[in-house]
Amino acid sequence: MDALIDRFRQDGYVILPRVLSAEQVAETRQELAPHLAPFGRNPFEGERTQRAYALLAKAPSIARMVEHPDVLALVDQILAPTYLLWGAIAINVHPGETAQAFHCDDDAGAAPRPRAPQGVSTMWALDAFEETNGPTEIVPGSHLWGPGEVPGENDPRAVQALMPAGSVMIWAGPLFHRGGAHRGNTTRLGITLQYSQPWLRQIENMVLAVPPAKAAQYSPRVRQMLGYGLMASSFMGYVDGRNPARMVAKLAGEEC
Numbered sequence: 185m186d187a188l189i190d191r192f193r194q195d196g197y198v199i200l201p202r203v204l205s206a207e208q209v210a211e212t213r214q215e216l217a218p219h220l221a222p223f224g225r226n227p228f229e230g231e232r233t234q235r236a237y238a239l240l241a242k243a244p245s246i247a248r249m250v251e252h253p254d255v256l257a258l259v260d261q262i263l264a265p266t267y268l269l270w271g272a273i274a275i276n277v278h279p280g281e282t283a284q285a286f287h288c289d290d291d292a293g294a295a296p297r298p299r300a301p302q303g304v305s306t307m308w309a310l311d312a313f314e315e316t317n318g319p320t321e322i323v324p325g326s327h328l329w330g331p332g333e334v335p336g337e338n339d340p341r342a343v344q345a346l347m348p349a350g351s352v353m354i355w356a357g358p359l360f361h362r363g364g365a366h367r368g369n370t371t372r373l374g375i376t377l378q379y380s381q382p383w384l385r386q387i388e389n390m391v392l393a394v395p396p397a398k399a400a401q402y403s404p405r406v407r408q409m410l411g412y413g414l415m416a417s418s419f420m421g422y423v424d425g426r427n428p429a430r431m432v433a434k435l436a437g438e439e440c
């Protein structure tokens with residue numbers, strides 16, 4: 185783990201190959217299939233890309249990725265205890281899609297650069313990410329850049345995140361990246377699960393996206409990451425003066 189963290193801190197990303205089995209990938213694909221919406225509404229969502237949001241209300245097997253121990257072991261080292269699931273999006277890129285603009289996921293936190301990561305993002309490859317099918321592109325080391333430094337559109341420092349199906353890339357919130365252009369013939373399905381510091385507002389309002397009765401089917405850790413819990417050493421997140429974890433535990437029929 186130490187070597188992995190060192191690489192993460194230096195390059196801003198790591199890839200863990202083949203974390204999911206072929207059966208696990210197939211199960212999630214099947215759950216997601218009915219939920220992949222029409223093409224995106226703008227170039228950022230992707231006008232030849234299908235997206236699905238509110239994933240834990242639609243595809244329960246995604247919880248195994250949200251709380252995958254290999255991923256959380258790394259995120260635990262970067263973010264504060266009781267960090268949140270900030271966003272969860274399925275992204276199915278079709279042939280002909282153009283590259284996104286380079287961006288950083290934790291820019292929404294509005295902290296000046298250079299900064300400690302306000303978030304950690306992941307991209308789970310449900311298809312192999314290959315040279316021509318629009319793999320994510322990253323700029324190694326750019327998580328350390330200062331204010332005003334941005335990659336050019338054809339920046340030679342950008343690299344493609346190539347990985348077999350079932351793999352996951354984990355990157356630091358301030359790392360510049362984008363969805364790449366799709367020059368191939370088959371779709372590219374990925375799931376981005378993003379975690380944030382516990383004091384940041386989630387990009388997706390997770391407690392509306394995954395209401396208490398649905399959250400009750402998940403582990404206490406996933407519920408807490410959705411927002412059904414208090415920030416560590418504080419009472420931030422209470423409902424009617426109480427910890428909402430108790431409300432969800434009750435729905436799950438657990439002693440509390």
Ligand SMILES: O=C(O)CCC(=O)C(=O)O
Pocket residue numbers: 228275307318319320321361362363364374
């Ligand atoms: O689809 C990808 O490879 C990356 C997408 C992305 O970075 C985003 O939509 O924020």
